[in-house]
């Protein structure tokens with residue numbers, strides 16, 4: 365069909381300056397939203413992207429801040445991804461008698477502990493379909509995940525997150541790593557280059573959603589399809 369594909373190439377300001385585009389379709393997706401928390405220096409704060417895409421290691425216990433499907437996904441990933449020491453400890457426990465296994469596994473790092481902390485008092489991941497949500501929560505519970513609703517963060521230190529609950533009680537949750545799953549912002553930087561150069565463009569996919577709208581693979585495909593149909 366004559367479509368030229370260039371991979372590993374970012375569309376940047378200079379590309380817009382080249383001025384050879386009659387129309388640009390912007391499908392640049394989203395980046396993690398980072399709320400303004402104040403925290404002690406040295407606190408290990410990561411985004412869901414750091415963990416899922418860039419594979420930054422986490423130190424247990426972990427507090428995941430957020431309440432949607434992404435918070436559940438990242439919690440599940442952490443709970444299901446043993447570090448090398450846990451992996452060998454799990455292997456020995458499954459393949460040796462208890463007595464022999466304990467000789468080798470003593471002192472091994474225990475399985476990670478994950479608490480999902482959500483500000484609202486709504487059901488966790490309430491925007492997901494009922495069945496998907498049910499399966500996800502069952503799975504997280506079986507993996508030892510913990511959940512806390514209606515918790516407003518008061519402070520974050522190197523070893524704990526302090527939160528105020530709806531009944532005004534203060535709670536301290538042990539945490540060596542904080543993972544932010546607090547929504548996504550559309551990646552719209554390229555549109556500013558295009559605006560300056562007066563190049564017409566259309567934003568499709570999750571880049572066209574606001575922070576409170578949930579993007580999905582199907583809605584992104586649909587918006588691309590609808591745009592394609594609109595071309596004469």
Ligand SMILES: Cc1cc2nc3c(=O)[nH]c(=O)nc-3n(C[C@H](O)[C@H](O)[C@H](O)COP(=O)(O)OP(=O)(O)OC[C@H]3O[C@@H](n4cnc5c(N)ncnc54)[C@H](O)[C@@H]3O)c2cc1C
Nearest residue numbers: 373374375391392393394434437569570579580581582584
């Ligand atoms: C953890 C997680 C789990 C999810 N699970 C589901 C799920 O189960 N079901 C579901 O339907 N949806 C899910 N989603 C949402 C879904 O991934 C998005 O809605 C969908 O990927 C959006 O597609 P998109 O093509 O608009 O953007 P993206 O898939 O984000 O693609 C945007 C692309 O543009 C590239 N890009 C950005 N800037 C530039 C630039 N300047 N130049 C060139 N390239 C650029 C990016 O590198 C990226 O490859 C999940 C999201 C997350 C974060």
